[in-house]
Amino acid sequence: MPSTAIPVNSAALAAEKEQRRDALRSWLSSLPEHKLKLDSLRVASADASFRQYYRIDSEDGGSLIGVDAPPSSENSRAFIKMANLLKDINLTVPEVLAHDLDQGFLLVTDLGLHTYGQILNSDNAHKLYLDAIDSLILLQAQSQPDVLPEYDRPFLLRELNIFKEWYIAKHLGVTLTDAQNATLDKVFDHLLASALAQPQVYVHRDYHSRNLMWMDKGNPGIIDFQDAVYGPITYDLVSLLRDAYVQWDEEIVLDWAIRYWEKAKRAGLPVAPDIDSFYRDFEWMGLQRHLKILGIFARLWHRDGKDRFLGDIPTVMEYIRKTAHRYKELIPLLRLLDELEDNAPQVGYTF
Numbered sequence: 001m002p003s004t005a006i007p008v009n010s011a012a013l014a015a016e017k018e019q020r021r022d023a024l025r026s027w028l029s030s031l032p033e034h035k036l037k038l039d040s041l042r043v044a045s046a047d048a049s050f051r052q053y054y055r056i057d058s059e060d061g062g063s064l065i066g067v068d069a070p071p072s073s074e075n076s077r078a079f080i081k082m083a084n085l086l087k088d089i090n091l092t093v094p095e096v097l098a099h100d101l102d103q104g105f106l107l108v109t110d111l112g113l114h115t116y117g118q119i120l121n122s123d124n125a126h127k128l129y130l131d132a133i134d135s136l137i138l139l140q141a142q143s144q145p146d147v148l149p150e151y152d153r154p155f156l157l158r159e160l161n162i163f164k165e166w167y168i169a170k171h172l173g174v175t176l177t178d179a180q181n182a183t184l185d186k187v188f189d190h191l192l193a194s195a196l197a198q199p200q201v202y203v204h205r206d207y208h209s210r211n212l213m214w215m216d217k218g219n220p221g222i223i224d225f226q227d228a229v230y231g232p233i234t235y236d237l238v239s240l241l242r243d244a245y246v247q248w249d250e251e252i253v254l255d256w257a258i259r260y261w262e263k264a265k266r267a268g269l270p271v272a273p274d275i276d277s278f279y280r281d282f283e284w285m286g287l288q289r290h291l292k293i294l295g296i297f298a299r300l301w302h303r304d305g306k307d308r309f310l311g312d313i314p315t316v317m318e319y320i321r322k323t324a325h326r327y328k329e330l331i332p333l334l335r336l337l338d339e340l341e342d343n344a345p346q347v348g349y350t351f
Contacts, residue, residue, distance in 0.1 A: 017052065020052070020068050020070070021041075021052070021054070021068065023103060023105075024041075024054065024066050024068050024105050025038055025041055027100055027103060027105045028041070028056065028066055028105075028107065031098050031107060034058060034064065034097065034098070034107065035058050035059040035060065036056050036057070036058055036059075036064065037056065037057040037058065037059060038056070040055075040056055040057035040063075041054050041055075041056045041066065042054060042055055042056075043055075044065055050069075050070050050073045050074060051067060051068065051069045051070075051074055052067075052068040053065055053066070053067055053068075054066040054067075054068070055110065062110070063110045064097065064107055064108065064109060064110055065094065065107070065108050065109070065110050066105065066106070066107055067105065067106040067107075067108060068104065068105060069104045069105070069106065070104050071101065071102065071103070071104040074104060074226070075226055075227075076099065076101055076104055076106060076226070077101060078226045078227070078228075079096075079106070079225070079226035080096050080099065080106075082148075082225045082226060082228050083095070083096050083108075083225070084096075085147070085202075086139070086222060086225065089138055089139060089142050090138070091135055091138060091139060091218075091222055092111065092135075092213075092215055092218035092219070092220065092221045092222060093111075093221065093222050093223070093225070094108035094109050094110075094111055094221075094223060095108060095109045096108050097109065111213040111215065111221035111223065112213055112214065112215065112221065114213065114214045115209060115210050115211070115212060115213055115214070116128055116132070116208075116209040116210075116212040116213070116214060116220065116246075117208075117209035117210045117245055117246055118214075119214050120209060120246055125248070125252075128212075128214070128219070128220070129240070129241070129256050130256075130259065131219045131220055132207075132212055132220050132240055133237075133240075133256065133259065133260045133263060134263070135220060135222065136207065136236055136237065136240070136260070137260070137263055137264055137267050137269065139201075139202050139204070139236075140201040140202060140233065140236075140264070140267075140269055141267050141268065141269060142202065143200070143201040143202040143230065145200070145230060147202075147230065148202060148203075148228050148229050148230045149229045149230065150200075150229065150230050150231070151195075151200075151203055151229040151230060151231025151232065151235070152196075153192055153196055155229070156191075156192055156195055156196075156231075156288060157188065157192060159288070159292040159295075160188050160191070160192075160288060160291055160292060161295075162292055162295030162296060162299065163291040163292060163294050163295040164176070164184065164295070165295065166295040166296070166298040166299040166302065166303075167291075167294040167295045167297075167298045168340060170298055170299075170302050171298035171301070171302065172340055172341075174340050180336055180339065183332045183333075183335075183336050184333070184336060186332065187329075187330060187332060187333045187336075190284070190329045190330065191284055191285075191287055191288045192288075194280075194281060194284040194285070195231070195232045195235075195284070195285055195288060196232075198232040198233050198234060198281055198285070199232075199233045199269070199270040199271070200230055200231055200232065200233070201230070201231070201232075201233045201269070202228060202229075202230060203228060203229050203230065203231040203232070203235045203236055204222070204225050204228050204236050204239070205227045205228060205229060205235070205236075205239070206224055206225075206227065206239060207222075207236040207237075207239045207240050208239045208240055208243040208244070208245065208246075209240075209243050209245055209246045210224075210245060211223050211224040211225075232281075232285055233264075233269065233270070233271060233281075234278070234281045234282045234285040234286075235285050235289065237257065237260055237282060238282050238283075238285050238286035238289060239289065241253045241256055241257060242286045242289075242290070242319050244290075244293055244297075244312050244315060244316050245312060245315075247315050247318075250322075254279070257278075257279060257282055258275060261275055261278050280327075283323045283326065283327075284323070284327075284330075286319060286323060287319075287320060287323045287324065287330065287333075290316050290319045290320050290323075291320065293316050294313065294316055294317070294320070296309075297309040297310065297312060297313055297316070317337075320333075320337070321334060321337065324337075
């Protein structure tokens, strides 16, 4: 793929990050009740957003997490609201101990060092995924309308258009013909109709291996939930089982999906009554998500200068192609992808 990104002033970004880190340290110093060792402040993790996470030791021998969430781009109010909602459901989430919404700073409890993505292997995966499925069902079973933003048609379509704008136009450097646009829009219509016909529940929106923490008790810990919405029941399950960062054999994914479906029925959730219909909903929802992800990964590179997600594009494209191949309504997407690859510039590949 063309590898030219929009120029990013890395020095300016680094300086801004350091300024915010100093401001976070200053704010933490105003919280003596938490007995923080300010000199221990260190990077804990960063993600695809503009948030930064810092681990800081406390005098009692434990550690807490300082969150830098710039208010111009991050919604800390939504994080606090969702943290309280999930805690009330008895799910394991960071507890918000202090916050300054004007500056975009939070102090939260530390769920540990290990995400699912860091420890998953063939020996522990079954147990870890069943724990994640049980937590997901617990979340969905408490769903109520009018609590979270709706994952409605305009919202879902905006996400699909990220694929058009950033993956096709910017990353591939291809301008779609009228016929190609019509083909893609028809596929989008199929996916949107499927998503909107599904029962609606609480949706984390990024329920996957990098946002689930391995816990001795109350596994999994759940993070990065500030973008939660009220939407299609299969969305979080497909985020979990068709993860952009961790890929499993289709037979294993099918087994876990069936186990979810059986557990969900027993919990009284309104999943499709037969497994074939449910799995079709699951696959089509996954296709919507994966098209969006291709666009986001391209945008992270071309707009934000973050290239570490480019290596995950082949996994996401494999999901897309396998799903499109299985359904006659989606075969036109497969043909379009072939056309786009033939027409993309053949120099400057990033992978």
